[in-house]
Amino acid sequence: MKSEFDGYAGRILEVDLTEGKTKRISLEWDVASKYIGGKGFAARVLYDHLPQGCDPFDPENLLVFAAGPLTGTLVPGSGRCIVSTKSPATGLWLDANCGGSFGPEMKMAGLDALIIKGKASSPVMILVDDEEVHLRDASDLWRKDTFSTHQWIKNKFGEEFRVACIGEAGEKRVRFASIISEARAFGRGGAGAVMGSKNLKAIAIRGHRPITIAHPEYFMKVCREAFNELAIHPDSGGGRQKYGTNTILSCMNEAGVHPVRNFQKGVFQGHSALNEEEIREFYVRNKACYGCPIYCSKISEVKSGKYKGAFVEGPEYENVWSFGAHCENADIPSIIQAEYLCDLYGLDAISTGNVIGFLMECMEKEVLEESDIGFPLRFGDDEGIIRSIHLIGRREGPGLLWGEGVKRIAKEVGKGSESFAIHVKGLEMPAYDPRGSTGIALAYATSDRGACHLRSWPIGAELLSAEERIDPFSIEFKAEFVKSQQDLFTIINSSVTCLFTIFSLSLRHIVQFLHSATGIESFSSSEEVLPSGERINNLVRLFNLREGLTKGDDTLPKRFLSEPLKDGPTRGRVVDLETMLKEYYFVRGWDEEGVPKPETLKKLGLP
Amino acid sequence: MIQIIPPLCTGCRICEIICSLTHESSIAPKQSRIRIQSNWPEEEQIHLCLACEPKSCVDACPEGALSWNGYLRIDQEKCTGCLLCKDACPYGGIQTENSKKFPFFCDTCQGEFQCVKWCPTKAVVKVE
Numbered sequence: 001m002k003s004e005f006d007g008y009a010g011r012i013l014e015v016d017l018t019e020g021k022t023k024r025i026s027l028e029w030d031v032a033s034k035y036i037g038g039k040g041f042a043a044r045v046l047y048d049h050l051p052q053g054c055d056p057f058d059p060e061n062l063l064v065f066a067a068g069p070l071t072g073t074l075v076p077g078s079g080r081c082i083v084s085t086k087s088p089a090t091g092l093w094l095d096a097n098c099g100g101s102f103g104p105e106m107k108m109a110g111l112d113a114l115i116i117k118g119k120a121s122s123p124v125m126i127l128v129d130d131e132e133v134h135l136r137d138a139s140d141l142w143r144k145d146t147f148s149t150h151q152w153i154k155n156k157f158g159e160e161f162r163v164a165c166i167g168e169a170g171e172k173r174v175r176f177a178s179i180i181s182e183a184r185a186f187g188r189g190g191a192g193a194v195m196g197s198k199n200l201k202a203i204a205i206r207g208h209r210p211i212t213i214a215h216p217e218y219f220m221k222v223c224r225e226a227f228n229e230l231a232i233h234p235d236s237g238g239g240r241q242k243y244g245t246n247t248i249l250s251c252m253n254e255a256g257v258h259p260v261r262n263f264q265k266g267v268f269q270g271h272s273a274l275n276e277e278e279i280r281e282f283y284v285r286n287k288a289c290y291g292c293p294i295y296c297s298k299i300s301e302v303k304s305g306k307y308k309g310a311f312v313e314g315p316e317y318e319n320v321w322s323f324g325a326h327c328e329n330a331d332i333p334s335i336i337q338a339e340y341l342c343d344l345y346g347l348d349a350i351s352t353g354n355v356i357g358f359l360m361e362c363m364e365k366e367v368l369e370e371s372d373i374g375f376p377l378r379f380g381d382d383e384g385i386i387r388s389i390h391l392i393g394r395r396e397g398p399g400l401l402w403g404e405g406v407k408r409i410a411k412e413v414g415k416g417s418e419s420f421a422i423h424v425k426g427l428e429m430p431a432y433d434p435r436g437s438t439g440i441a442l443a444y445a446t447s448d449r450g451a452c453h454l455r456s457w458p459i460g461a462e463l464l465s466a467e468e469r470i471d472p473f474s475i476e477f478k479a480e481f482v483k484s485q486q487d488l489f490t491i492i493n494s495s496v497t498c499l500f501t502i503f504s505l506s507l508r509h510i511v512q513f514l515h516s517a518t519g520i521e522s523f524s525s526s527e528e529v530l531p532s533g534e535r536i537n538n539l540v541r542l543f544n545l546r547e548g549l550t551k552g553d554d555t556l557p558k559r560f561l562s563e564p565l566k567d568g569p570t571r572g573r574v575v576d577l578e579t580m581l582k583e584y585y586f587v588r589g590w591d592e593e594g595v596p597k598p599e600t601l602k603k604l605g606l607p
Numbered sequence: 608m609i610q611i612i613p614p615l616c617t618g619c620r621i622c623e624i625i626c627s628l629t630h631e632s633s634i635a636p637k638q639s640r641i642r643i644q645s646n647w648p649e650e651e652q653i654h655l656c657l658a659c660e661p662k663s664c665v666d667a668c669p670e671g672a673l674s675w676n677g678y679l680r681i682d683q684e685k686c687t688g689c690l691l692c693k694d695a696c697p698y699g700g701i702q703t704e705n706s707k708k709f710p711f712f713c714d715t716c717q718g719e720f721q722c723v724k725w726c727p728t729k730a731v732v733k734v735e
Contacts, residue, residue, distance in 0.1 A: 210627070
């Protein structure tokens with residue numbers, strides 16, 4: 001049966017775990033043309049169907065896996081898929097994004113999205129085999145790590161199945177549990193814990209349906225041009241292929257934005273032992289997501305020493321930081337082991353490293369004692385990092401509290417620890433110090449899912465771009481920059497393709513991809529596509545406001561507003577957030593409380 | 608003809624995508640004539656017709672439906688779908704798919720070798 005859509009699969013699968021029922025519904029034209037897919041589609045679903053004030057662990061919470069019209073196609077970086085839900089970390093909107101092959105396989109099984117609600121009475125998995133959908137008992141899989149879960153499913157049902165599953169951390173509702181697909185993750189914000197709360201261990205998908213393309217020849221031509229652009233760009237065709245995401249490590253350290261000791265310092269003394277060249281020694285081969293010529297993934301293996309056998313797709317820049325400089329640890333094998341364990345337990349490695357660094361500062365400041373933790377967890381203690389991950393993943397002993405994330409740990413521990421609990425809206429912070437980049441400061445404060453570097457990434461323009469460098473310390477024009485980049489990134493996360501291609505490509509390419517793949521007229525020009533990004537971001541804002549977000553939540557931890565760094569190129573600086581935030585609300589067409597004005601909503605056709 | 612260098616393969620499957628777009632005008636990696644077997648954490652394997660010398664597929668066909676003229680050809684009148692050719696190929700070069708009645712394989716894209724043109728790491732190359 002040919003779909004009436006090109007690019008899209010045209011259908012959505014709804015699964016009610018409480019009732020044990022599944023249903024296919026058709027994708028609506030209006031939703032596709034105004035919200036594209038992926039994040040935009042999920043925004044419409046959560047806004048329209050999630051009961052206000054629903055607890056993230058309530059069976060009524062929705063878990064939406066969504067691909068987009070570009071997912072699974074020839075568009076470079078099209079191996080991606082998003083998952084969306086109400087986050088247990090923030091109590092607000094969450095979309096997390098994963099590469100690999102899960103999204104493409106979903107499309108080939110004839111699905112643009114999978115909407116899961118309810119809660120199974122015992123552990124289950126969802127098996128989608130083309131037209132057949134089964135809910136199967138997964139009691140044998142409960143407590144299995146994510147790798148064993150993949151092996152079990154592939155052995156039982158076939159190697160071709162693509163899997164997304166949770167580990168023990170998700171089962172035990174660690175608020176930053178991830179969902180793992182092969183060696184990649186829907187990482188941030190705790191979607192794995194929501195999946196665990198539904199007693200859903202895994203989703204396995206296999207499909208044989210073609211994805212139709214509206215204008216195949218034009219589509220191949222624009223893809224070829226994009227491939228050529230990516231191949232000659234120094235990032236996508238150079239550093240990123242050679243070093244993976246670690247390509248920026250030395251630049252970040254030299255700029256003083258690679259945070260050290262839980263954001264207490266800006267320059268890492270261990271850099272000579274922990275940099276992209278040293279990490280590269282552990283790479284054994286290149287790996288790419290479906291449809292990606294950049295192959296920024298590296299397979300690393302520890303071949304000797306106490307962490308022998310650790311094996312990851314990575315380690316990624318963020319995790320090299322979270323278990324490295326953040327914990328003042330320069331031992332690469334321990335970082336690979338840490339990421340390996342996070343993958344097995346299904347933990348977000350950014351938040352996990354953040355929690356451990358925070359605990360280390362608690363020990364340093366004598367807010368916590370050795371008896372609270374069970375061992376002497378000091379900055380630089382690689383074995384302490386590994387022990388902590390096991391405790392968090394299993395939620396054993398003090399790990400029961402640690403699995404709540406830094407915001408809730410600080411609230412429980414008290415004694416002034418809130419002042420160095422580094423998070424925005426409950427989500428722990430990634431690897432860039434806002435005191436060295438006013439852009440990332442505003443991006444963190446205004447991101448819809450809490451401290452996140454992937455809603456807008458001004459770091460590129462402020463600290464890396466060769467052509468269009470903007471001043472990292474100035475607050476001029478940062479509101480406009482962050483707003484427009486957020487809208488662009490949302491279009492990419494709705495299409496769904498990879499953000500790593502956009503530093504070599506532009507909106508023009510995305511529009512050409514969308515138009516040639518779908519043939520939809522409203523995708524024929526940048527002027528028509530760009531408002532979709534703004535529309536989706538405003539809808540997500542309305543969702544967050546409904547869930548209790550206020551202007552006071554659009555902020556940064558005190559450390560960045562009042563504690564200047566004492567070392568490095570950013571020393572002496574703090575963030576003037578208030579001025580930028582005011583401008584940001586203005587350029588967004590929001591009032592002084594951060595609420596979209598009626599005329600802004602009217603212009604975008606919302607709610 | 609085509610030579611494969613599996614250690615260079617990153618598992619991106621762009622070859623499968625472009626092969627299906629070229630032959631089917633849609634994206635259907637499972638209808639591709641080149642296949643990447645990718646089962647994490649194992650290394651990728653590349654399967655396609657390598658135009659090998661023995662041509663054991665041609666010999667294996669009991670109906671004489673396969674012949675070689677620049678690339679492998681199939682006489683659909685004669686093929687019974689027994690798939691002995693598939694079993695005989697040591698390279699996994701003969702593909703089947705539920706929606707297709709007959710086995711299918713590399714036809715060189717009329718000498719254009721799209722997989723070679725698009726492979727980002729040159730894991731699939733053309734040799735004279």
